[in-house]
Amino acid sequence: MTQSKQSHPDADVYPEATGPAKNLVLAHADEQPLKLYGSWFCPFVQRVWTVLEEKKIPYQYIEVNPYEKPESLMRLNPRGLVPTLQYQGKPLYESTVIGEFLEDAYPDHTPHLVPEDPYNRARIRIWTDFVTSRIIPSWHRFLQFQHKDGQSEQEAMEGLKKVRDAWLGHIREFTQEMDVKGPFFAGPDLGWIDIVVAPWMLRSWVFDYYKGGSGIPEEGQEGDDQVWKRYRKYNTAIHERRSIQETTSEREHYLPIYQRYADDIAQSEMAKATREGRGVP
Numbered sequence: 001m002t003q004s005k006q007s008h009p010d011a012d013v014y015p016e017a018t019g020p021a022k023n024l025v026l027a028h029a030d031e032q033p034l035k036l037y038g039s040w041f042c043p044f045v046q047r048v049w050t051v052l053e054e055k056k057i058p059y060q061y062i063e064v065n066p067y068e069k070p071e072s073l074m075r076l077n078p079r080g081l082v083p084t085l086q087y088q089g090k091p092l093y094e095s096t097v098i099g100e101f102l103e104d105a106y107p108d109h110t111p112h113l114v115p116e117d118p119y120n121r122a123r124i125r126i127w128t129d130f131v132t133s134r135i136i137p138s139w140h141r142f143l144q145f146q147h148k149d150g151q152s153e154q155e156a157m158e159g160l161k162k163v164r165d166a167w168l169g170h171i172r173e174f175t176q177e178m179d180v181k182g183p184f185f186a187g188p189d190l191g192w193i194d195i196v197v198a199p200w201m202l203r204s205w206v207f208d209y210y211k212g213g214s215g216i217p218e219e220g221q222e223g224d225d226q227v228w229k230r231y232r233k234y235n236t237a238i239h240e241r242r243s244i245q246e247t248t249s250e251r252e253h254y255l256p257i258y259q260r261y262a263d264d265i266a267q268s269e270m271a272k273a274t275r276e277g278r279g280v281p
């Protein structure tokens with residue numbers, strides 16, 4: 001990679017989407033009243049991007065590097081985070097807020113991803129919160145885990161197992177809440193909760209790549225049971241979904257980004273929050 005001229009240590013990311021996501025960027029380059037300021041690698045952006053694609057809402061995709069914090073982004077979102085949306089000239093941010101907003105603002109665009117029934121809608125909010133407050137932080141603690149100076153090999157292994165098991169525990173709890181048949185969380189149809197969690201499922205190859213395995217048993221392996229069987233069915237359905245595939249870039253360009261997390265040297269707000277024991281920024 002070329003040396004970045006920018007001061008933020010994470011700014012030197014590949015500049016644009018590649019692979020399937022590149023086609024979407026090209027198809028959504030034209031001026032539109034609804035603008036998505038996004039970064040090709042960002043899981044929070046992928047949520048919003050997937051909703052726009054599922055619902056076929058017209059939008060303009062504008063690639064920004066959130067570590068360079070360009071003026072165009074800061075003007076709309078003082079937190080300087082992506083995704084940021086511009087709707088009728090007005091800004092909106094926070095991926096979970098945007099997801100529900102798109103459902104409400106474009107009622108004629110199907111599929112409806114958020115249940116209409118108030119109870120079911122509230123339940124989806126509980127599990128959306130679970131993804132934010134449990135799954136994502138434990139995913140990052142596992143990925144960023146480091147062998148500390150002076151620790152024996154065994155102590156380090158135990159430490160790694162602890163963070164891995166914490167993540168696995170949350171995935172199991174989430175899976176146990178799913179509709180028995182599925183394949184999606186609430187039944188046969190993809191919903192907002194699936195889009196909320198999908199980007200981290202899609203990126204869980206990082207555990208095989210950097211941490212010696214995710215710990216999720218394969219069929220017939222030790223520890224396999226009905227819950228993991230249900231999870232694997234879910235995982236397959238998520239990976240096969242067109243909108244999710246189409247918002248994904250080539251893996252080789254995610255590697256330098258996730259290498260920095262795996263080495264625990266990333267300086268993103270998420271990486272810092274993880275080191276400080278805080279939640280999602």
Ligand SMILES: N[C@@H](CCC(=O)N[C@@H](CS)C(=O)NCC(=O)O)C(=O)O
Nearest residue numbers: 042044066081082094095268269281
């Ligand atoms: N809570 C936010 C999180 C968004 C977020 O952290 N985005 C990252 C990119 S994946 C970002 O903009 N990082 C810039 C930084 O860390 O300075 C959301 O759900 O939209």
